[in-house]
Amino acid sequence: MGLATIGAHAAAACGNFKWNVEHELTLFAGAPHVLKAAxxxxxxxxxxxxxxxxxxxxxxEQVQFPHAPSKRMLxxxxxxxLVHFKVPTAGRYRIAIDSPFWIDVVDGGKAVSSIDxxxxxxxxAPRKIVIYAxxxxxxxxxxxxxxxxxxxxxxxxxxxxxx
Numbered sequence: 001m002g003l004a005t006i007g008a009h010a011a012a013a014c015g016n017f018k019w020n021v022e023h024e025l026t027l028f029a030g031a032p033h034v035l036k037a038a039x040x041x042x043x044x045x046x047x048x049x050x051x052x053x054x055x056x057x058x059x060x061e062q063v064q065f066p067h068a069p070s071k072r073m074l075x076x077x078x079x080x081x082l083v084h085f086k087v088p089t090a091g092r093y094r095i096a097i098d099s100p101f102w103i104d105v106v107d108g109g110k111a112v113s114s115i116d117x118x119x120x121x122x123x124x125a126p127r128k129i130v131i132y133a134x135x136x137x138x139x140x141x142x143x144x145x146x147x148x149x150x151x152x153x154x155x156x157x158x159x160x161x162x163x
Contacts, residue, residue: 014123019161021129024096027052027155028125037081041066041141044082049093049156057081057150067106069145080145085156090136092159096126101147103130107138131159 014025032054038044039062047053060080080101087093092115095103100121105112112132119128134140144152 014120014125016120016122017129018118019129021096021126023157023160024094024126024129024155027157028096028098028153032153035083037083037144039063039082041082041084044084044141047083047085047142047154047156049085049087049158051155053083053154055081055083055144055152055154057144057147057152060145060147063143063145065104065143065145066109066141067104067111067143069102069143070104070111071102071146077148078145079147079150079152080143081152082144083142085140085142086137087134087140087156087158088136089158090134092131092162093134094129094131094155094157094159095142096129096155096157097144098124098127098153099147099149100127101152102145103128104143104145105132105134106141106143107135112140126153126155 057079060078063080117130
């Protein structure tokens with residue numbers, strides 16, 4: 001089955017998003033770069049926008065979040081992790097994940113408020129997308145928490161719907 005066919009099947013199976021997610025579907029149909037998410041911000045690997053990653057996560061109680069997660073966290077058996085990223089130009093970016101995790105972006109020790117979010121629980125390529133307005137060049141920390149799986153696929157892409 002070719003990527004175009006996989007993309008068509010994924011689009012049909014993932015039709016409950018409120019936006020066009022064709023770009024994310026295409027990325028999620030590819031092979032991911034495997035990385036281990038960190039438990040401390042100083043050790044966090046860097047993600048590049050436009051790339052699919054498969055993150056290996058740690059038990060959440062081992063993660064030292066630089067900012068308290070903005071949602072009350074599942075604790076028993078939960079997974080989490082930290083990664084860094086930078087965006088080349090200021091604007092809206094979509095963070096897409098394949099499992100039910102809580103996502104926080106931290107810039108200079110302060111949480112960045114999300115602009116919008118959406119998801120399709122029947123889909124895992126991706127399952128959830130959160131949109132943030134992000135500054136260019138800042139070293140941003142992405143906090144993942146309250147997950148029930150030890151791995152997570154993730155992409156960061158420019159929001160094609162931004163004005």
